Amino acid sequence: MSENVPDDLQYTKSHEWVRKLPSGQVEVGITHHAQESLGDLVFVEVPQTDRHVAAGEACAVVESVKAASDVYSPVSGRVVASNADLAQQPELLNQDPYGAGWLMRVELDATAPGSALLTAAEYAQTLDAAD
Amino acid sequence: MPFIPHTADDVTRMLEVIGADSIDDLFDEIPAALKTTPLKGVPPAMSEMQIGRLLTERALLDGRPLNFIGAGAYEHHIPAPVWAIATRGEFYSAYTPYQAEASQGTLQLIYEYQSMICALTGMEVSNASLYDGASGLAEGCLMAVRANRASNSRRILLPRDVNPTYGQVARAITGNQNIEFEMVDFDRRTGRLPLSALEAYSGQDFTALVVQQPNFFGNLEEVDELTDWAHANNVLVIAVVNPISLALLKPPGEWGGRLDGKPGADIVCGEGQPLGVPLASGGPYFGFMATRMQHVRQMPGRIVGRTADLEGRPGFSLTLQAREQHIRRSKATSNICTNQGLMVTAATIYMSLLGAEGLKRVAAASAERTADLVAALTRIAGVAAAFDTPRFHEAVLLLDRPAAPVLAALAARGISGGLDLCASYPELGNALLVCATETKLEADIEAYANALADVMRAARDVRGAA
Numbered sequence: 001m002s003e004n005v006p007d008d009l010q011y012t013k014s015h016e017w018v019r020k021l022p023s024g025q026v027e028v029g030i031t032h033h034a035q036e037s038l039g040d041l042v043f044v045e046v047p048q049t050d051r052h053v054a055a056g057e058a059c060a061v062v063e064s065v066k067a068a069s070d071v072y073s074p075v076s077g078r079v080v081a082s083n084a085d086l087a088q089q090p091e092l093l094n095q096d097p098y099g100a101g102w103l104m105r106v107e108l109d110a111t112a113p114g115s116a117l118l119t120a121a122e123y124a125q126t127l128d129a130a131d
Numbered sequence: 132m133p134f135i136p137h138t139a140d141d142v143t144r145m146l147e148v149i150g151a152d153s154i155d156d157l158f159d160e161i162p163a164a165l166k167t168t169p170l171k172g173v174p175p176a177m178s179e180m181q182i183g184r185l186l187t188e189r190a191l192l193d194g195r196p197l198n199f200i201g202a203g204a205y206e207h208h209i210p211a212p213v214w215a216i217a218t219r220g221e222f223y224s225a226y227t228p229y230q231a232e233a234s235q236g237t238l239q240l241i242y243e244y245q246s247m248i249c250a251l252t253g254m255e256v257s258n259a260s261l262y263d264g265a266s267g268l269a270e271g272c273l274m275a276v277r278a279n280r281a282s283n284s285r286r287i288l289l290p291r292d293v294n295p296t297y298g299q300v301a302r303a304i305t306g307n308q309n310i311e312f313e314m315v316d317f318d319r320r321t322g323r324l325p326l327s328a329l330e331a332y333s334g335q336d337f338t339a340l341v342v343q344q345p346n347f348f349g350n351l352e353e354v355d356e357l358t359d360w361a362h363a364n365n366v367l368v369i370a371v372v373n374p375i376s377l378a379l380l381k382p383p384g385e386w387g388g389r390l391d392g393k394p395g396a397d398i399v400c401g402e403g404q405p406l407g408v409p410l411a412s413g414g415p416y417f418g419f420m421a422t423r424m425q426h427v428r429q430m431p432g433r434i435v436g437r438t439a440d441l442e443g444r445p446g447f448s449l450t451l452q453a454r455e456q457h458i459r460r461s462k463a464t465s466n467i468c469t470n471q472g473l474m475v476t477a478a479t480i481y482m483s484l485l486g487a488e489g490l491k492r493v494a495a496a497s498a499e500r501t502a503d504l505v506a507a508l509t510r511i512a513g514v515a516a517a518f519d520t521p522r523f524h525e526a527v528l529l530l531d532r533p534a535a536p537v538l539a540a541l542a543a544r545g546i547s548g549g550l551d552l553c554a555s556y557p558e559l560g561n562a563l564l565v566c567a568t569e570t571k572l573e574a575d576i577e578a579y580a581n582a583l584a585d586v587m588r589a590a591r592d593v594r595g596a597a
Contacts, residue, residue, distance in 0.1 A: 043428065043453070048280055061462075068453040070462065 004032040006098055011123035012074045017098065018117055021105070025080060029102045030062065030071055030093070033127055038064045041090040046082035047104055053079060060103050062093065074117060077106040196547040197575055199504070201525045201566025202347070203264065203294050204416070205405045207375070207493060208570050209477075210484055213407045217477040227259075227472030229433070231448040237472070238447035241435040244479040251377045252370075252399045253384020254421035258432035259470040264371070264402025265297040267418030268341065269304035270431045270465055271369040271400045274422075275339035276310060277464070278397070278429040281365040284336040285310045290324045292317040292346040293371060295555045313337070319558075322348045322518030322527060326356045333364055342396070343371040344380065348564065349501070349525025350518055351380070358387025358396060370396035374419065375405045375497065376523045378490035398422050407481025408474050417471035417478065428454055431465030496569035497524035500576070504567040507580040513587050517562055524568060527552065530561040532590060538563070540586040546579055 005011070010018045015034035019027040035041065043063040053059045058070040059079075082104045085092060093101035118126070137145075142154065151157055158166070169175060177185070198206050217223070221236060228234040241259045248257035261267045276285050289298055289312045302312065313332070318325045323346060340361045344352050354370075361368045370383035388394025404416040422430050428451065436450030456463035485493065501524040508514050513531035530537060534551040541548035549565035556562060567576065 045428075063453045066453075066458065068459045068462070 253382030261418035
């Protein structure tokens, strides 16, 4: 896949990505495509630590000069960390969506059903189909 | 002339194309019970001359009473320049034009207004105004639920000495949002919210506490203690304040803070009418709202910001629009993303003309007049002050008989003697809420006292004879 859809991540149709961490927790963010469509971000609201999020639930807000969008949690679990740097530097999300622009880390629910996440190839296909 | 510029022919042809029989058919999916029907006794149309004559006749029926009613709307002197300037063509508009490229003057005026509200309330950011004080409280409650991330409840503590109309409006606006109001009783002797009433809720999860200063009875609340209790319990403070009183009283931005060193109410709202807007039944008035920067993205309404153009010249524009409904849709901070531009224009001119010193004099004179009024009226047999608490420019009197016939007898003598509290506060007995602002002279107060003494004596004679 292209550098804009890294192979080692999983994706949602609503343009979030999920990275499995060695600890078993997962890291969540929004894709290169998402940040590009939104344009220059001016504000990011990340979820409260310790909050429980359900897959498909709105968990963060990303705001550009002319638009504001909800970010939907791709997974169910407890938020163990959220990216505090984004409060002062929302542009991190534009510059490095898969790295410094991460949104939250989640401890997955033990009982979480098997994931319906997309592979990089599948996600890239949805982007091509939308073009 | 209709406002829809289609001829009957246009309409018929359009209906034919879409296959509808009439325009009403287009609204079929709205249940009939929800549609408005003509009001009884109100004709469908009258000419300008007819309606002018009718309304003039009706208005004359009110006479020109000497007014001692406050209860949320206050008669203050409005210097002639206020509306002479506000109605100039540059300002006078039913709709506030916000386009930065065409409306620098209007935007600057709103910016100055916001700065004045911040200075009065001691808060960090103000919006461009809301509809009125009551809807301001409703918006404040919705905002508190969004802003208080330490609370998982949607429960709000609402003292009974907050204007009961505000409580009704807040319930109506938040009715479908699962917000619960817990009513907290006031102390019968002091007529204010005792800290002990709140302590019963310590440790429970509440989103916000509403504190009205001065409260509906005109009494001064112990705002520092109340604010500190709220913050110690992760409860946000929504202050409802009278803007004129802020010229004398501690601004909400400085309430409390003795525990954590971080003073201040979290959300401040109130009725802006006393600032240069004349009394009118139902308005238009305007509401004001201010908060701390920490909560600015949760604040409803428009905000004008100061910025610089490409050449570095200062300019003004709407800011933080991504909170608003045209961008955020159902997640907007409010469905009311407008402001009361013309009323705000008058208020800004009023505050500019009076200045801090002038506002202080208005506030002090009003407090003094009310003290004089209470002293004069409580000298009459059968009239007593209900509470022995420091007050601003309003007071509750207790009569030895129902207030309604007394008020009717006073009205016959050209005096609006106050608001009968028996419906809202039956437990107070025959209670009457009175107010005197700087517009009441010594002679006016004497006239009221003489009339009331007569009315009370006459009623006593009648009862004696019976």
